[in-house]
Amino acid sequence: MVFNLLLYISLAIFTFGLIYKISTWFSRSIGISAKEISTSQRVSAAVKGIAGVIFSAKIVTLIKVFFLDVLLQHRIIKEDFLRWLMHMLIYSGFMLLLLMHALDEIVTAKLFSEYYSTINPYFFLRDLFGLMVIAGVGIAIYRRFILKVPRLKTNAMDHYAIIILAVILVSGVVLEGAKITSYSEYQGMVEDYADLEEESELEALESYWVQNFDVVSPNVKGPFDEEVLEMGQDLHDASCVDCHSPNQWAFTGYVAANILKPISLTLDGVGGSTVLYYLHFLACFIGLAYLPFSKMFHIFSTPVSLLANAVMDKETSDPANIATRQVMELDACMHCCTCSLRCSAAAAFDALGNEYILPAEKMTFLKTLASGKALSQKQLQAIQEGVYLCTNCDRCTVVCPAGINLRDLWFNVREGLVQKGHPEPLVLSPFSFYRGLNRENISTEDYAGPVADANRAVAGKFEQVMDQSTPISFKDREIFQLNQLPSAGTFSYCFGCQTCTTVCPVVTEHENPLETLGLLPHQIMNCLGLGLVEMASGPRMLWDCVTCYQCQEHCPQTVQVTDLLFLLKNLAVKKAERTADQLSVDTEAV
Amino acid sequence: MKFALFLGCNIPARVEQYDTSARAVLKQVGVQLVDIREFNCCGYPMRNADQKAFLLSSAVNLSLAEKENLDIMVLCKCCFGSLKEAEHVLKEQGNLQEEVNRLLAQRGLKYTGKTQIKHFLSVLYHDVGLDTLKNNISRQYKNFKIAPHYGCHALRPSKITRFDDPVAPTIFDKLVEVTGAKSVDWNRKLECCGAPVLGINDDLSMNLTRKKLEDAKKVSADYLCSACPYCHLQFDVVQKMIISQNGNDPLASVLYPQLLGLSMGLDEKILGIHMNQLNISDLTSFLESGEENAE
Numbered sequence: 001m002v003f004n005l006l007l008y009i010s011l012a013i014f015t016f017g018l019i020y021k022i023s024t025w026f027s028r029s030i031g032i033s034a035k036e037i038s039t040s041q042r043v044s045a046a047v048k049g050i051a052g053v054i055f056s057a058k059i060v061t062l063i064k065v066f067f068l069d070v071l072l073q074h075r076i077i078k079e080d081f082l083r084w085l086m087h088m089l090i091y092s093g094f095m096l097l098l099l100m101h102a103l104d105e106i107v108t109a110k111l112f113s114e115y116y117s118t119i120n121p122y123f124f125l126r127d128l129f130g131l132m133v134i135a136g137v138g139i140a141i142y143r144r145f146i147l148k149v150p151r152l153k154t155n156a157m158d159h160y161a162i163i164i165l166a167v168i169l170v171s172g173v174v175l176e177g178a179k180i181t182s183y184s185e186y187q188g189m190v191e192d193y194a195d196l197e198e199e200s201e202l203e204a205l206e207s208y209w210v211q212n213f214d215v216v217s218p219n220v221k222g223p224f225d226e227e228v229l230e231m232g233q234d235l236h237d238a239s240c241v242d243c244h245s246p247n248q249w250a251f252t253g254y255v256a257a258n259i260l261k262p263i264s265l266t267l268d269g270v271g272g273s274t275v276l277y278y279l280h281f282l283a284c285f286i287g288l289a290y291l292p293f294s295k296m297f298h299i300f301s302t303p304v305s306l307l308a309n310a311v312m313d314k315e316t317s318d319p320a321n322i323a324t325r326q327v328m329e330l331d332a333c334m335h336c337c338t339c340s341l342r343c344s345a346a347a348a349f350d351a352l353g354n355e356y357i358l359p360a361e362k363m364t365f366l367k368t369l370a371s372g373k374a375l376s377q378k379q380l381q382a383i384q385e386g387v388y389l390c391t392n393c394d395r396c397t398v399v400c401p402a403g404i405n406l407r408d409l410w411f412n413v414r415e416g417l418v419q420k421g422h423p424e425p426l427v428l429s430p431f432s433f434y435r436g437l438n439r440e441n442i443s444t445e446d447y448a449g450p451v452a453d454a455n456r457a458v459a460g461k462f463e464q465v466m467d468q469s470t471p472i473s474f475k476d477r478e479i480f481q482l483n484q485l486p487s488a489g490t491f492s493y494c495f496g497c498q499t500c501t502t503v504c505p506v507v508t509e510h511e512n513p514l515e516t517l518g519l520l521p522h523q524i525m526n527c528l529g530l531g532l533v534e535m536a537s538g539p540r541m542l543w544d545c546v547t548c549y550q551c552q553e554h555c556p557q558t559v560q561v562t563d564l565l566f567l568l569k570n571l572a573v574k575k576a577e578r579t580a581d582q583l584s585v586d587t588e589a590v
Numbered sequence: 591m592k593f594a595l596f597l598g599c600n601i602p603a604r605v606e607q608y609d610t611s612a613r614a615v616l617k618q619v620g621v622q623l624v625d626i627r628e629f630n631c632c633g634y635p636m637r638n639a640d641q642k643a644f645l646l647s648s649a650v651n652l653s654l655a656e657k658e659n660l661d662i663m664v665l666c667k668c669c670f671g672s673l674k675e676a677e678h679v680l681k682e683q684g685n686l687q688e689e690v691n692r693l694l695a696q697r698g699l700k701y702t703g704k705t706q707i708k709h710f711l712s713v714l715y716h717d718v719g720l721d722t723l724k725n726n727i728s729r730q731y732k733n734f735k736i737a738p739h740y741g742c743h744a745l746r747p748s749k750i751t752r753f754d755d756p757v758a759p760t761i762f763d764k765l766v767e768v769t770g771a772k773s774v775d776w777n778r779k780l781e782c783c784g785a786p787v788l789g790i791n792d793d794l795s796m797n798l799t800r801k802k803l804e805d806a807k808k809v810s811a812d813y814l815c816s817a818c819p820y821c822h823l824q825f826d827v828v829q830k831m832i833i834s835q836n837g838n839d840p841l842a843s844v845l846y847p848q849l850l851g852l853s854m855g856l857d858e859k860i861l862g863i864h865m866n867q868l869n870i871s872d873l874t875s876f877l878e879s880g881e882e883n884a885e
Contacts, residue, residue, distance in 0.1 A: 150697065344599050344631040347647040350693050352640060391631045393599030407603075430635035430668075432789025433820070437604075437827055439792065451790060505782055509797055544791050546798070547637075548782040549746030553756050562747070569638045 003281065010285035017292030018300070025328040030370045031412030032419065032446070033323045045320035049312075058311045065310040065403075070303045075401045079338055086139035090165065093132030101126050102284065116243050124249040127176075131252055134169050137162060151340040151349075151358055157295040158335060164296075167283040175276035177256025180247055181264035182273050186215045194239035201235060208232025214247055214257045216264035298334040298402070305332030306403040314408055326409050330370055332402040333363040339396035339406065348389055356386025359396045359406060366413060377422075377584030381577075384417045388426040392434040415442060418450035423457030423580070425573040428543045455543065457576040458569075462518060462538025472532065491528040491564055493557040498522045500551035500561045506544050517541040521551050521561055528564065537572040541565075591717055592622040593663035593708070594655040596673070599631055600819035601665060604827075607862020608819055611847035612665055612710060614860045618726050618851075619718045623663070626654050632669035633676060642689075648676030649690045652707070653699040661706040663713050667818035668786075670709045671743025671751060677707060678750045709744050709753060711817050711846065715761045723768050728855040730770025734876035736849070737776050737811035738762040739802070739825070741818045745780060756780075765846065766815060769853040771876070778805040785820040788828060796832055799824050803832075803841050813870070814843035826867045842868035852877065 026042045029035070053059065068074040073091075077084040099107050100122065108122070109115045115122060140162055144154050179185045186209060196202050207224045209215045209232070224232075247254045260267065267273075291297060308325050339359035340346060349357040356362050365383050369375065375383075387410060396406040414435075418424050426432075427450050439447050464470065500521040507513045507520055514520060518539025519527065527536035542565055551561040601609050616623060633647035652673065655662045664670040680687045681703055691701055708716075714723065740754075740762055748756035759780070763773035784798035803825075806814055816822050825843035833840055844866070851861040852873055858864070863871060 342627075345647075347630050347633075347650050348636055348640075348643040350696065351643040351646045389636075391599035391635060392603060393631070394603035426639055428790050429638035430786055430789075433635075433785065433823075434789070436789030436792055436795070437823065439789075440831070505798060506794065509794055543638075544787060544794055546742070546782040546784070546786045546794075548742035548786075550742075553746045553748060560747075566637055567641070570641055573639045 006282070006285050010289035013289035014291055017289070021292045021297060021301075021331065024371075025324050025331075028327045028370045028372070029323055030326055030330075030366060030409075031414075031416035032442075033319060033326065033412045037320045037323055042320045042324045045318045046324055049318060049321045053311050061310050062307055065306055066303070069306045069310075069403065073401065075306075075399075075403065079399055079401065082139060082143065083336070086136045086143065089132045089136030089139070091136075093129045093136060094165075096129040097126070097133065100129070118244045119242075120245040120249055123245045124251075127173075127250045127252045130169055130172060133165060134173075134252075137165050137169065149337070149341065151343075151346060151360075152337040153335075153340070153355075153358070153361060155335065155364060161295045164283065164287045164290075164294075168280065168287060171276055171280040171283055173252045173256050174260075175273065175280050176250060176253030177258075177260050178264075178267055178273045178276050180214050180250075180253055180257035181216045181260050182268045183215060183217050183265070184268050185273060186217070189240070189244075193243065194235065196235065196239075201231070204228050204231040205235040205239075206232075208236050212236075212246070213244075214254070214261065216261055216268075218265055295334055297331055301328060301331035302334060302402045305329050309403040309405050312405075322408070325405075326412060327370060329402070329404040329409060330363065330367050332404055333360070334402065335360055335364060336401060338399050338401060339363075342395045342399050344391050344393040344395055345389055352385075352389075354382055354386055354389075356383045357389050358386075359410075362386055362410075362413075366409075369413075377587055378581070380417070380420075380422060381580055381584065384422060384424050385426060387414045387417055388424050388431055390414075390431065411438065411441075415446070418453075419446050421449070421453055423453040423576065424450065425454055425458055425576050427451055427454040428458060428569075455540065457579070458543065458572040459518075459538045459540070460572060460575050460579070461534060465532070465535045465538065466518070472530075490558060490560045491525045494522070494525040494529060494555075494559050495557060496522060496526065497556060499554050499556060500525070500559070503550040503554045505548060505550065506541070506546060517544060521565075524565070524568070525559060525561065533568075533571070537568045537575065542569050542572065591620065591713075592624065592660065593713065594626050594629075594658060594660040595623040596629055596632070596651060596655075596662050596664045596666075596669060598664070598666040598669040598819070600823065605819040605822055605845075607848065607865040608665055608822065608845050611845060611851050611856075611861040614856050615847045615851050615854065616713075618854055618856065619714075619722050621663075621713065621718060624658065624660055626658065626660075628654055632664075632666075632672040634668045634672040637672070644672070645676050645679060645686060646690055646693050648673050649680060649694060649701045650697070650699065652677065652703075652705050653694055653701040655705045656702065657699065659704075661708060663708050663710055665710050665817070666820065667709065667741035667744040668820050670707065670753075673707045674751050677703065709817075711744075711761055711765060712753060714850075715765055720764060720768050723765070723850070727769060727850075727853045729853055729877045729879070731853060731876045732770060732878045734771040734813075735774045735809070735811045736766045736771045736813055736815045736844075737774050737806040737809065738766050738779065739783060739814055739816045739821055739843070740780050741816065741821050742780075742782050744818070762815075762817070762846075766849070769850055770878070771849070774806075774809045774811050776806050776809045776811065778802045783816075783818075783821040783824040784828070785824040788824065795824075796828065799828055800832055800838075803829065803838075807839075807841055811841065812876070813849075813873070814841060815846055815849055816843055817846040830867050840868050842866065842870050844870050844873060849873070 026039050053062065073084060073087060076087055104115065104117060117123065117126065143149050144152060144158070190196065190205065194205065196205065203220060206217055207220050207228050210217050210220055211222055211224055211229060247257065287296070305328060312321065312325060314322065337360040340361070343359055345357055349355065356365055362383070390410055392407065394407050400406060418427060501507050504521055507517065510516050519541055521541065524536050524539065524541065545565050547562055549562045552563065555561055597609055613623060629651050631647050632651060633644035636643040636647060651662070662673065664673060680690060680701060687701065694701060740759055744751055744753040745756050745759060754761045766773040778801060781802060782798055783802065784795040788795040814825050816825060822843060822845055829840060832838065848861045848863060863873065
């Protein structure tokens with residue numbers, strides 16, 4: 001009764017959760033891609049898209065991907081054998097347990113008329129499947145906590161997934177062990193299956209089971225008389241053997257039984273088996289009910305992602321479907337961190353400490369972002385830097401075991417963030433090269449905005465310090481610490497010949513260079529000579545510099561002009577970040 | 591001859607034909623390549639924002655090659671320049687090297703500076719040699735004018751990159767001429783392609799590209815030739831954008847290993863001749879036929 005009630009409740013929550021999660025694929029949006037597409041348009045586009053694939057040659061691709069990537073997980077084995085083994089053990093073990101053991105009345109009993117959970121091969125297989133999952137979970141724990149795979153971060157969801165699986169499996173094994181030794185379980189079986197009246201017969205069978213089937217009896221204890229055991233065996237052969245294989249076959253339960261033997265009577269006295277039974281199925285029901293909201297949802301979403309990405313591409317797919325797919329992909333990510341391991345920009349995480357540089361952490365964050373939770377200014381800045389600090393090398397997309405098209409996802413999310421108007425200094429770096437190559441995918445005003453915002457931010461107080469009505473301040477000299485690098489101080493060799501400016505291809509590009517560029521290279525060197533760092537770190541010249549090193553190459557005084565411009569850029573970025581931090585503190589205070 | 595091949599980020603994602611064609615050509619002349627999967631970004635795009643991120647990123651690659659006892663061969667000129675710059679800074683500044691090594695230690699790596707960094711063109715010119723290249727060429731180009739684009743970050747700062755004479759370089763010209771093509775001299779040969787500011791100031795970036803193209807057209811070059819993915823994308827993809835804006839005639843760019851590979855008689859498919867955005871398939875029409883060569 002309680003069992004059924006809880007089963008139906010958890011099934012209801014599971015079904016509701018599944019429907020809810022899938023509905024978010026159509027209702028939520030990320031980045032710029034789905035700005036003007038309604039939910040209903042996305043649903044109908046999806047139906048059309050799916051139908052279009054099923055009734056076309058693409059179905060062959062789907063079938064191939066289903067076998068290779070979904071079932072055999074070819075993409076995982078290409079990356080890491082141990083991880084593939086772990087996943088295969090958990091996934092195949094759990095699926096087989098689900099079908100043969102949890103759904104035995106619905107599946108196994110229908111397929112095999114002689115099915116009985118306590119006879120072989122089922123008796124053995126249940127334990128084998130269980131051991132597979134336990135071994136898989138063991139490898140998971142080993143990878144995360146002992147081997148410490150680089151950049152594999154463990155969050156609350158990863159802990160939950162390991163814990164729920166461990167509780168289900170361990171409670172199952174202990175339950176089996178407790179039932180093997182349980183005297184009340186034994187009595188129940190005798191009542192159900194053996195039609196015994198006489199005391200001597202009952203005692204003989206009991207002795208036989210205590211001797212051979214690990215039951216711990218409060219009445220009889222070995223060593224037993226040969227005759228009694230013989231009689232017990234006859235009775236066993238008559239009533240029990242058809243339905244119960246030797247316990248050794250259920251090897252994990254058998255081991256548990258031998259460990260539990262000393263406390264078996266006490267355990268049985270307090271209804272230990274019942275308690276364990278409740279623990280086991282409650283854990284299963286919690287796992288089931290919470291599945292759509294946990295990492296385990298990837299059982300559904302990851303195959304969907306693999307299949308969808310196999311037949312979709314940016315050029316031919318309906319933008320509505322791409323918007324839907326990108327939200328779905330957030331659920332398909334199981335935080336395996338393969339992307340972070342292979343990320344080309346990951347060294348920047350080591351240097352800067354911003355976790356959101358790592359793609360797997362970005363994904364976790366994007367889930368929060370897509371769910372519409374409010375983010376603090378500071379978080380937004382961190383994620384913006386993380387998303388922008390990407391070399392677009394595509395490695396994450398190539399290795400993702402869930403087949404997520406991270407390349408397009410990053411592009412979309414990046415645009416969504418930088419177009420919000422919070423200046424991102426990295427927009428003024430070669431990280432923007434890819435954005436430039438893809439400018440045709442962005443509307444003209446949206447394209448220009450982030451660059452203008454960033455230019456304003458890194459210019460700092462340039463306008464003010466250039467305003468000749470205010471007195472020049474020389475106090476910058478103290479804050480300027482250039483002594484870290486070989487180019488440090490070389491500006492002091494400058495004798496003002498202006499060769500740097502003369503050879504600069506950027507200066508040559510402009511009719512009126514001073515107006516556009518703020519300061520010319522030789523003037524920047526002059527500023528440094530005078531200690532006017534605020535002034536030197538503000539002009540547009542720094543960011544229009546193509547770093548071609550003509551100035552540095554041709555300087556007769558070996559001033560390391562280009563390298564100094566790099567240092568000034570670094571300085572301007574730091575200043576802009578400080579200003580933004582200050583701003584976010586101020587807004588939060590308000 | 592054995593090198594760790596450094597591809598960088600652009601090539602695998604956007605200029606795969608540079609990878610395949612360079613491998614094919616190098617195989618032909620007996621250069622062995624080792625792929626180190628853990629190689630990451632050279633640090634180039636990080637230089638504007640943070641010196642430490644740049645140095646660490648570069649040093650990861652150098653120390654990985656060092657661990658394998660290999661020298662690095664770089665295909666991208668910006669990667670090449672960055673790795674050389676990082677090598678220089680780390681050598682000059684002991685305290686930075688210590689700091690970088692502290693971070694590298696977390697990955698079980700150490701940088702001492704043993705690894706040599708070479709660009710693909712330097713390997714062909716200095717290590718393989720023009721004679722070996724010549725011996726491997728089966729069909730020469732004829733009446734074919736190539737405007738080689740040297741690429742800033744390999745040439746300068748010359749004290750650090752040591753690629754070639756920064757004012758009058760010749761390596762690339764000689765490598766072009768070994769195929770029978772004529773390397774034409776042009777005014778903007780040593781100038782920037784515009785790629786470093788694409789996405790930052792597109793007008794500036796495209797103007798620089800446009801002027802280079804005009805200049806190469808003035809000396810009636812048939813093709814530009816580059817050996818850097820940034821320059822290539824600028825002359826290929828960005829030129830295509832420019833053309834769609836102003837309708838100019840294209841002056842397509844060929845990657846050096848594509849040019850060389852064709853004259854070695856290598857498979858067009860492997861050289862990725864059809865993977866360029868601008869059509870370069872009539873390159874083969876400049877090749878003299880096999881019989882003429884045999885004479």
